[in-house]
Amino acid sequence: MSQNNISSNLQFNGTFYQNNSSASMLNEGLIRIEITQFIQKVNFWIAIVEILMVICGILGNGLALIVINRRSLRDTSSSVFITYLAIFDISVLVVHITNLAISRWIQSYILHCFLAYLTDLVTFCSVWIMVIMTLERCVAVHSPFLAKRFCTRERARYSIYILIVVAFVLFSSTFPNIYTIDKIQQKCTVKLKITTNIILTHVRKNL
Template structure:
């Protein structure tokens, strides 16, 4: 059992590191120019924040118990963990409902895809989650496990009070979080995939205004592919844990083998909080393009700029050819900051300005040459 707990703890910490990095990148990409004006960007942003909070709270709980088994914040962590987990699941559920409404009402996309309304809706979901779990402040407390001499606590845990109906609440919490949302996501995914399949067949067989229809719906189709893939990952990772929890509630079988299954399904359950970044990468080409452009712009630009500064000389040389004598080069080299004017034997007046850095960190514009005969 101790080995399984260590495997679970290490897996959760690794999932937190990978999932938080992926959620941060996803949050940045969906708020850039291509996805920014859609309502799905608001839902995905809220999903990234909720998933990151769930992963961070899990790792904080694991690491805190490793270094200090006796803590006073167990109930607070337990409360916010359930709040953000429920928020994450509800956002995924309403994303599927939104995609279904867009599939059935393609002519009302501008009405159904309001970004401001989506942000307000995510905030309302968060407030509802806080209200649902607000009774934890009354029905939960911290219990301490003492040593053999009963003087020093060696471990603390947050549990429900004895008079609280724990079994009934666990069924309600599981139903709100997984038992109701998973069937809704499955039904919505089947409907969306079926409608997209029929739409693609219709576009292949019709030739009137084909390019115009493709251009107008390309963004929504890519968003739909992203969100459907994320929803499928959610269903695949959550379904085993949901089925196993229902089995445990019915059979009351808590043997050692069931504990192993519980640990494995629990790791898989928390994997969906870190899987959205992978789902978006593999399902949407535009997301990959935006991600590569982000890395090139913000990470590679500084390196290339340093290399460019080192490889560029502080002065420049130019050759100007006379109009009187055929192919007679006149080498212009300026080394003073002031503008200079000189004549040569060919009757060309050359006005030059220096083109090198006078101070470190500042650049002058390129030199301008004017030629008058």
């Protein structure tokens, strides 16, 4: 009798543990499904917000191009900087939304690397046009006589052309050292060594 009771208890405990393990695995599967559904919903609304931001940005920069290229404002050096700034801002928005579309529907590391290169290039040009325009306004305010000589439309265009050439040479030479190709995910990712070095230098500065 005692041996029968022991064997029945062992069978009961085994079935109990099996039921608990299967129930826990079922709960984990349901939790994972809920998490993935939540992430998909969040990504969906983030994509909608990004699309609306891109549309508003393109419309705003398009209006800036129309206003700044009127006859009364066309003869200033600031009109050149604002025109190219609007063009590069529109390029940043278009490249960003194109990169999102390609990463979702097209798996090609060649296109992804090209768009990553183009994103860095146009973003760099957009930022440094703001810097050049600020320096040009500082010269115009502090020394008006030099402004008449240097702050002209031709010099503004030359500075933009030099900036584009410098950006092209800089990113063409540094792109292979910064990015690497992940053929499994068909993407162009930043190298791990560079990211870890940037994090370590940032932590050392804070310490």
